[in-house]
Amino acid sequence: MSQVNYREITINGLWKNNPGLVQLLGLCPLLAVSGTVVNSLGLGLATMLVLCGSNVAVSLIRNAVSDAVRLPAFVMIIAAFTTCTELLMQAFTYELYQILGIFIPLIVTNCVILGRADAFASKNSIVPAIVDGVMMGLGFLLVLVAIGGVRELIGGGTLFANMHLLFGEFARNWEIHVFGENYRGFLVAVLPPGAFLVTGLLIAIKNIIDSRIEKRRAAQQAQTPKASRRVRTTGQIA
Amino acid sequence: MAFIRVSSPHTRSANTTSGVMAQVLLATIPGLAALTAFFGPGSLINVALACALAVGFEAGILWLRKRPVMFYLRDLSALVTAVLLGLALPPYCPWWVVVVGIFFAIVVAKHLYGGLGYNPFNPAMVGYVVLLISFPLEMTQWATPAGALADGQSLPGIGDALAKVFAGVPLDGYASATALETLQQRGGQTVADLYSSAPIFASGRWAGNGWEWVNLAFLAGGVYLLYKKVFTWHAPVAMLTALGVLAILFYDNGSSNSAGSPVFHWLSGATMLGAFFIVTDPVTSAVSTKGRLIYGAAIGVLVFVIRTWGNYPDAVAFAVLLMNFAAPFIDYYTVPRTYGHSKAPRSTAKRGK
Numbered sequence: 001m002s003q004v005n006y007r008e009i010t011i012n013g014l015w016k017n018n019p020g021l022v023q024l025l026g027l028c029p030l031l032a033v034s035g036t037v038v039n040s041l042g043l044g045l046a047t048m049l050v051l052c053g054s055n056v057a058v059s060l061i062r063n064a065v066s067d068a069v070r071l072p073a074f075v076m077i078i079a080a081f082t083t084c085t086e087l088l089m090q091a092f093t094y095e096l097y098q099i100l101g102i103f104i105p106l107i108v109t110n111c112v113i114l115g116r117a118d119a120f121a122s123k124n125s126i127v128p129a130i131v132d133g134v135m136m137g138l139g140f141l142l143v144l145v146a147i148g149g150v151r152e153l154i155g156g157g158t159l160f161a162n163m164h165l166l167f168g169e170f171a172r173n174w175e176i177h178v179f180g181e182n183y184r185g186f187l188v189a190v191l192p193p194g195a196f197l198v199t200g201l202l203i204a205i206k207n208i209i210d211s212r213i214e215k216r217r218a219a220q221q222a223q224t225p226k227a228s229r230r231v232r233t234t235g236q237i238a
Numbered sequence: 239m240a241f242i243r244v245s246s247p248h249t250r251s252a253n254t255t256s257g258v259m260a261q262v263l264l265a266t267i268p269g270l271a272a273l274t275a276f277f278g279p280g281s282l283i284n285v286a287l288a289c290a291l292a293v294g295f296e297a298g299i300l301w302l303r304k305r306p307v308m309f310y311l312r313d314l315s316a317l318v319t320a321v322l323l324g325l326a327l328p329p330y331c332p333w334w335v336v337v338v339g340i341f342f343a344i345v346v347a348k349h350l351y352g353g354l355g356y357n358p359f360n361p362a363m364v365g366y367v368v369l370l371i372s373f374p375l376e377m378t379q380w381a382t383p384a385g386a387l388a389d390g391q392s393l394p395g396i397g398d399a400l401a402k403v404f405a406g407v408p409l410d411g412y413a414s415a416t417a418l419e420t421l422q423q424r425g426g427q428t429v430a431d432l433y434s435s436a437p438i439f440a441s442g443r444w445a446g447n448g449w450e451w452v453n454l455a456f457l458a459g460g461v462y463l464l465y466k467k468v469f470t471w472h473a474p475v476a477m478l479t480a481l482g483v484l485a486i487l488f489y490d491n492g493s494s495n496s497a498g499s500p501v502f503h504w505l506s507g508a509t510m511l512g513a514f515f516i517v518t519d520p521v522t523s524a525v526s527t528k529g530r531l532i533y534g535a536a537i538g539v540l541v542f543v544i545r546t547w548g549n550y551p552d553a554v555a556f557a558v559l560l561m562n563f564a565a566p567f568i569d570y571y572t573v574p575r576t577y578g579h580s581k582a583p584r585s586t587a588k589r590g591k
Binding site: 186 | 372
């Protein structure tokens, strides 16, 4: 337990075990609000905040809660953090809060959060739990923003529209018209089918990259000379 | 003397994939001719453009998937998809509408799901629905039929049509509401009033000028395919019957609330194109005889429901896609009786009973 591999936690959260692309958890908000970058970023940050908070709290009480009642306890913790986040958004980004609507309270039911609480935070000390929360949250956030970006770009021809909802007035003119002002928009990308199509394509791209990496590794292993095998008598042959 | 031992079946069907597809292509010719006669060369351009693009996209995606390109191109299935989509699109729609539609039909709906025989949804209808929800403006501008044109107007020539499609040069008197839209938005008129006042109905006979003959032409093509035994009668007849029965029930004697007569529903919009060329798709429809009856009837019901109470004037594409979803489910509950058994196997029965 003392040997915690932070590098592996990071790789797991961002790539190998990415909540959006590999675990396919939290698809409901992922598909429902990823219409624009600002919506994705807002929900992604909120989810990340709840994830970190609940991971810390679960890690702190992990020795005090018995196995039988652990899930209700975790859910109560997550609900508390979700309410905090909701109130924060209500106070500081009210318009975005209204746009995201039901999906902010629904963070409670996001499987990523309960999954990390049960699978990781309840078995690890506080620092690894924080790192795991940040990395899993970041992985989810990146996937959300990627989907939101692609959908906004294809659906409306813009990027970073309405960013002032999240970052205040100085972000008002971040909007970029990528295809010029005359782009008519390809509505299917903004509608629900677009979310499924874009998510499917992202998963496909990730699988292609993984299989390329795997192939290269296999090729490298095949190239290593085998002569040393004969003389080695102890230890593991890599 | 050596006898070659061949196992059954001993009679070989002459139906090959490319043969069937060629028959279907042949059977669309009357419909295409009627569309051209009543709406001008727009549909011809659509179909030609769609075919060229479909062959290109099909070859490209086959090459990407590392499949034999010529082998699959020769089965003509891409051309059938292209022709059906080209017929369904409004004449004189911009060229990029066709490009997007064919891309979604061939690349997304067909090949991303595994190619011919593996696609759960009818590719042409997927392309059509993607276009309809993405570009509502372009997709609801139908051409005015020849008989309903104002005095002094004529159908656009091939040069004007090409200029409209590729350069966006507007055509005079080009767009008008279809017969279905006119009926849906008649604002409290009785059917008889509408038939005498609206130009599209006044110049027509049963279901709006042009549309009735286009649908009859598709019906003729469908009957030819039935005669050639390309498909069985069950699904199309079930669809048309269900549509007709509902239309009778809600005809309301042609009052201001009427949903239109059965003849109107049979001969307007994409009814006949859908019934004989889309519903009969062997890949995406139900398989058994009973299943096809249910599948076709459900499409007929959905078409009527969406046409009458939905937001979209025509509904064949949506109805077909919804029932494509349901086709495996229908198959699950309509397994036919196998030879030698007295009862059909119940797929719901528990194992070991």
